[in-house]
Amino acid sequence: MSSTAMKKKVLLMGKSGSGKTSMRSIIFANYIARDTRRLGATIDVEHSHVRFLGNLVLNLWDCGGQDTFMENYFTSQRDNIFRNVEVLIYVFDVESRELEKDMHYYQSCLEAILQNSPDAKVFCLVHKMDLVQEDQRDLIFKEREEDLKRLSRPLACICFRTSIWDETLYKAWSSIVYQLIPNVQQLESNLRNFAQIIEADEVLLFERATFLVISHYQCREQRDAHRFEKISNIIKQFKLSCSKLAASFQSMEVRNSNFAAFIDVFTSNTYVMVIMSDPSIPSAATLINIRNARKHFEKLERVDGPKHSLHMRMR
Amino acid sequence: MDDEWKPLLASERAGESYPDRGVMDSLDPKSKRPFHVEPRNIVEDDVPERVSAEASVMSSRVHYYSRLTGSSDRLLVPPDHVIPAPEEIYVYSPLGTAFKVQGGDGSAKNPSIVTIFAIWNTMMGTAILSIPWSIKQAGFTLGIIILISMGLLTLYCCYRVLKSPKSIQYTDTSDWEFPDVCRYYFGAFGQWSSLLFSMVSLIGAMVVYWVLMSNFLFNTGRFIYNYVHNVSMSDSEFGTNGTDRVLCPFPGTDQGSNCSVTVIFLNTNTTGPTVFDRWWSKTNTVPFYLVILLLPLLNFRSASFFARFTFLGTISVVYLIFLVTLKSIRLGFHLEFHWFESTKYFVPEFRVFFPQMTGVLTLAFFIHNCIITLLKSNKHQANNVRDLSVAYLLVGLTYLYVGVLIFASFPSPPLSKDCIEPNFLDNFPSSDVMVFVARTFLLFQMTTVYPLLGYLVRVQMMGQIFGRHYPSFFHVFTLNIFIVGSGVLMAKFYPNIGSIIRFSGALCGLALVFVFPSLIHMISQRRRKELRWPSALFHSFLILLGVANLVGQFFM
Numbered sequence: 113m114s115s116t117a118m119k120k121k122v123l124l125m126g127k128s129g130s131g132k133t134s135m136r137s138i139i140f141a142n143y144i145a146r147d148t149r150r151l152g153a154t155i156d157v158e159h160s161h162v163r164f165l166g167n168l169v170l171n172l173w174d175c176g177g178q179d180t181f182m183e184n185y186f187t188s189q190r191d192n193i194f195r196n197v198e199v200l201i202y203v204f205d206v207e208s209r210e211l212e213k214d215m216h217y218y219q220s221c222l223e224a225i226l227q228n229s230p231d232a233k234v235f236c237l238v239h240k241m242d243l244v245q246e247d248q249r250d251l252i253f254k255e256r257e258e259d260l261k262r263l264s265r266p267l268a269c270i271c272f273r274t275s276i277w278d279e280t281l282y283k284a285w286s287s288i289v290y291q292l293i294p295n296v297q298q299l300e301s302n303l304r305n306f307a308q309i310i311e312a313d314e315v316l317l318f319e320r321a322t323f324l325v326i327s328h329y330q331c332r333e334q335r336d337a338h339r340f341e342k343i344s345n346i347i348k349q350f351k352l353s354c355s356k357l358a359a360s361f362q363s364m365e366v367r368n369s370n371f372a373a374f375i376d377v378f379t380s381n382t383y384v385m386v387i388m389s390d391p392s393i394p395s396a397a398t399l400i401n402i403r404n405a406r407k408h409f410e411k412l413e414r415v416d417g418p419k420h421s422l423h424m425r426m427r
Numbered sequence: 428m429d430d431e432w433k434p435l436l437a438s439e440r441a442g443e444s445y446p447d448r449g450v451m452d453s454l455d456p457k458s459k460r461p462f463h464v465e466p467r468n469i470v471e472d473d474v475p476e477r478v479s480a481e482a483s484v485m486s487s488r489v490h491y492y493s494r495l496t497g498s499s500d501r502l503l504v505p506p507d508h509v510i511p512a513p514e515e516i517y518v519y520s521p522l523g524t525a526f527k528v529q530g531g532d533g534s535a536k537n538p539s540i541v542t543i544f545a546i547w548n549t550m551m552g553t554a555i556l557s558i559p560w561s562i563k564q565a566g567f568t569l570g571i572i573i574l575i576s577m578g579l580l581t582l583y584c585c586y587r588v589l590k591s592p593k594s595i596q597y598t599d600t601s602d603w604e605f606p607d608v609c610r611y612y613f614g615a616f617g618q619w620s621s622l623l624f625s626m627v628s629l630i631g632a633m634v635v636y637w638v639l640m641s642n643f644l645f646n647t648g649r650f651i652y653n654y655v656h657n658v659s660m661s662d663s664e665f666g667t668n669g670t671d672r673v674l675c676p677f678p679g680t681d682q683g684s685n686c687s688v689t690v691i692f693l694n695t696n697t698t699g700p701t702v703f704d705r706w707w708s709k710t711n712t713v714p715f716y717l718v719i720l721l722l723p724l725l726n727f728r729s730a731s732f733f734a735r736f737t738f739l740g741t742i743s744v745v746y747l748i749f750l751v752t753l754k755s756i757r758l759g760f761h762l763e764f765h766w767f768e769s770t771k772y773f774v775p776e777f778r779v780f781f782p783q784m785t786g787v788l789t790l791a792f793f794i795h796n797c798i799i800t801l802l803k804s805n806k807h808q809a810n811n812v813r814d815l816s817v818a819y820l821l822v823g824l825t826y827l828y829v830g831v832l833i834f835a836s837f838p839s840p841p842l843s844k845d846c847i848e849p850n851f852l853d854n855f856p857s858s859d860v861m862v863f864v865a866r867t868f869l870l871f872q873m874t875t876v877y878p879l880l881g882y883l884v885r886v887q888m889m890g891q892i893f894g895r896h897y898p899s900f901f902h903v904f905t906l907n908i909f910i911v912g913s914g915v916l917m918a919k920f921y922p923n924i925g926s927i928i929r930f931s932g933a934l935c936g937l938a939l940v941f942v943f944p945s946l947i948h949m950i951s952q953r954r955r956k957e958l959r960w961p962s963a964l965f966h967s968f969l970i971l972l973g974v975a976n977l978v979g980q981f982f983m
Contacts, residue, residue, distance in 0.1 A: 134503060137495050144496050144503075207597035242509055243597050276492070277509040279484065338484035345491035352494050 120196050122164055125173045125221055126203030127214060131239045131276070132172055135203065138276055139285055139322050140170070141348040164321055165292055165381055168198055190224055197229035199292060203237045204260075206244055206252065206273075215263055222267060234269040235288050236260050242275040249273065282341040286324045293326060295412070300327045302412060307331070310401045311390065313371070316340070318383040323347050326382060343385065347375070365395060376402055379410050482511065508599055536806040539814045546794065546801055546818035548737065551744050551825065553635055553873075554791035554932075557925050558830035559837075560849045561788070563774055564925075565781035567762070567834060573784050574830070578823040581792035584969070585819070586812060587944035588795045589802065594951035604799050605939070612947050622891055624938035625796050629884050630910060631931025632790075636873050636880070637914025638922045640717055642850065643870040645709040649857040652703055659858070667841050671757045672856050675846035714918035718911055721877055725907040728897055730882035736875035743868040744825070750865050751829050755836035762835050772839045782979030786929025789936035789976060791826060792819070796939055849925030881910060933977040941973025 126132050137144045164170050173193060202221065208214055218236075225232050238256050241249055253273040260271055270291070272284035290296060299317070307315040307329045314330040323344040336342070347361070354361045363376040371389045376399075378384040384405075388398060492503040537545070562570035591608045592600035600608075606625065609617035652658070666674035706712055724733075763773045794801070802811045833851050837844055848854050852869075855862040885903055886896050897903060917927065945966035952958040 138492065138503075141495070143494075242506070243599075276503070277485075277488070277505060336480045336483070338480050342484050342487045345487045349491050349494050 120168050120198040122168050122170045122199045122201065123173065123193070123197050124170060124201050124203065126237075126239075127205060127208065127217065130203045130205040130208075132203050134276060135237075135239070135274075135281065136170065136172060138281065139324070140164075141322075141351055143352065165289065165319060168292075191228055194221075194224040194228040197225060197232040199233050199235065199288070200225055201235045201237060201288065202269075203239050204256065206238050206240050206256070215259070218260075219263060222264060226267065233291065234264060234267050235284075236264075236269050236271045237284060238271065238273045240275060241273045241280065242277045279338055279341055282324070282344065285322065286326075286340075289319050289322070289324045289326055296327060298412065299409075300329070302409065303327055304329045306401075306405050307386075310386070310398060311388070311393070312386045312398075313389045314385075314387040316343075316385040317378065318344070318385065320377075320381050320383055323383070367391070367395070372398070374398055374402065378402075378406055379413055381413075382409075485509075485511075506599060507601060537804050538806055539810055542802065542805045543814050543818045543821070546798070546815065547821050547825075548741055549797070549801065550792065550794050550818070550822045551740065552632065552791070553639055553924070554787055554928055555744065555747065555826060555829055556639070556850045556852060557787050557928055558791070558826050559833035559851045560847050560925050561784040561929075562830045562834050563844055563847045564778065565784035566774060566776045566778040567764075568776040569778065569781055570784055570834075571827070571831065573781055574788060574823065574827055577785060577788040578792060578819055580969075580972070581789070581795075581940055582816060582819040584940045584944045585795055585798055585815060587948050588798055588939075589811065589815065591944065591947050591951075592799065594948075594955075605796055605943075608947060609943055612950055617943075619891075620938060621796075621943065622887060624935045625887065626884065627931055628790065628793060628796070628935035628939075629880055629887075630913070631927060631935070633877065633880050633884070633910055634914045634917045635924050635927050635931075636877050637714065637717065637911070638918045638924050638927070639850065640721075640870060640873050640877070641709060641714040641918045642853070642922070643866040643873075644717065645707065645713045646852075646857040646866050647863065647870060648707050648713070650863045652707070653858060666856070667838050671754065672859065673758070673838050673842060674854050674856055675842045676848060676853055678843075678846065710919050710922060714915045718915065721874070722907060722911055724874075724878040725881040725911070726900070726903060727878065727882075730879050733875050733879045733882075736872070739868070739872040739875060743865070743872045746865055746868055748825070748829065750861055751832050753861065755832040758836040758838055760835045761837060761839040763839070772843045774844045780983050782976065782983045783925065783929050785976050786933040786936075786980050787925065788826075788932070789940060790928050790932025792822065793932065793936060793940065795944070849923055849928075881907065884910065930980055933980045937973045937977045941976070942970050945969045 124132050124136060133144065136142060171193070200221065202218055204214055204218075222234070225234070236257075238253055241253070244252055253271075257271040260269055270287075272280070272287065274281045274284045293299065303315055303317060308331075313332070314328065314334065316328040317326045318324065319326055325340045325344070328340070347364075350364075351361045363374070365375075366373040369391060371387060372391060372393075372395060373388075374384075374386045374395070376384055384402060386398060386402060489505055492505075496503050558574075562574075564570075565573055588605050591605065592603045595608070595611060598611075603611075606618060606621040609621040611617075613620075665676075665678050666672050763770075764776055765773055766776045769775050769778075798815070802808075802815065805811055805814060834844070834847065837847055837854070846854065852862055852866060857863070885906060888906065889896055889898055889902065893902065921927075949958060949963060949966050952962060
């Protein structure tokens, strides 16, 4: 597949100290081995090992530090950095005192994108919103969103407000992932059929690296609105523990007298979680169903041919 | 037994009724289920509280984030504003119920009355002894006007100090004190200058304390010696006669009077300075005796022992009020109003020396470096401004009461009002029993507050310069030698507490009362684009007043 020749990138950019490394660590369950604040700007090399949605590679760049070394390196490597970009995620620190400068750096990144990867999708995250008083958050976010949308023309940017201390970060990244999947509606209708056939209470589709929810079906109202993030956190913790033993997580079954939950590898980029509230259905039956559905969904991924697979799309 | 035929890894047969199962063997998957108890309140019949969805997801977040960094890394530790309030924290018991944590988060919350009293107690310092003298320096009417105005002015500046952390957006300022706010607005300069001026007020207070302690110790010793040896001092001191003697220790030093009073000690019965007088002298020897008592106390690592004695200060002030009331009843009022000219016995109502009073009052009403901390423990934070104003009112009334009564009851026909001493207890002989009691109370109180002040100076200085509160015995001892040495020098060569108080008051008041609060308020208003002409004019005027206050100390 041609995707292996030129890896498409997801650029995570923003000013130094805006929270990108923490964000990456939380979303991708990367252990941060040091206090990144003390060591200054993050210089992430292209050979990042964080894979996302199959073949997308996550690159982290600090944009706009005072460091002249950073500036020079940035300008000389600019074309290299901005080539083959699928997604640009730009992080703004809401409590930054230098709004003009932030916007200036953002615009120069956009220029580089226009030159090198004009088809890239642009997302802006207004981060650290927990530091703003609750009654002012909507107002401040609306202001920033208007400014950013105006500055981004002719590119269209989608803005989210995020904080690592509430559900907004998870939801923002889930929305981003949702928009990166080309045939997501088709996926959702197939998922619904699958769930109804196997008589499941709820079926979730997770992205493999980050356990962000791509799509879900539920047959009735659930009590806990935050269950997706909780499952994601629990499984990522479990993955961290597994990786310490050089083991990798593949599947899980949780059962009690009220329900049975199955988490298993689904397609090459996704995990599935099936929740059955009828305990009389034996596990083996559900596992067979999941295995058969797997084949069908993998075909869906390849249905438009090699050029239109789940993770690559050329418009 | 059919158990032998069970495969090693039996896949579970769901739907079986579990009580039908016989003996549970160790391979039975059901016995490997995690320990789970349905939440049930075994004490009462109330429906047990369940944790909310938000709290549960926050808990999962905190657990997950803590796995992402090293245990000593503070990067992903939840900040204070994200952790729920203590009222929303639940404790899970192993039996499954959740109950709320009762009580506060460790910092005691006091009702308004206690807060007001704490502020009053902290503000009441040795300046109360100088209020009658300062009223005399400014003139009676002008003095009262100045006392009320300075009280209102310093109250407004204190209000500004209190509100200054709130104007900082985007940052959690819940544990900031005023020097932290100065550092935020003015950088390192703000931090160091606010520390410096705070030191001025503290070290100034410690020097005043040393002078006063030497004074009180001297008088106490003198009283005991005279009582034991039945010596009467009445003839060698110039003053009134009778049971309620009032002294004029330095007659003839009044300013601006035309007549000079010659004092001739005509008593030939008394011998020259006795042995006792040589070894027990207010300026020559007693300050050094204090070193033996107090220098060791300053070197203690912790001052919490001395903090227990704050009640002594309250008792001293209450006793002073009682003493003043009694004396003024006995002496009666002696007031004559001469508006601008001074007479032999009275001072004019309006005098040019009023900056001395403003200097003293700046220190008398000074609490700006710790008001934020004091009001943090107020139970109803919405009442902070009201409680602060009430405290200032009570402090002002106390000062007014003591100052006016002493001034008014000072026996003016034989003595001139100019004789009122910067420490009004000096106007009473050492043989006066009630004043002796007052001096003893104050001596005790100051002996316990002095190490506390020394501890504050040490913590702030050592903390800022060396990063640790107790770098080594040598460092701390050097600092203490310096502080004690300055106290001893002042007590020996210039024991005029009025001057010490007014200079240190005007100096530290310049920064912490007048300039920084007003400047910070104007800057924050300008950042929010809310600065209007009246506000800018008024606050600039306040800054000018602070500067004029300091300059006036040197010229008047």
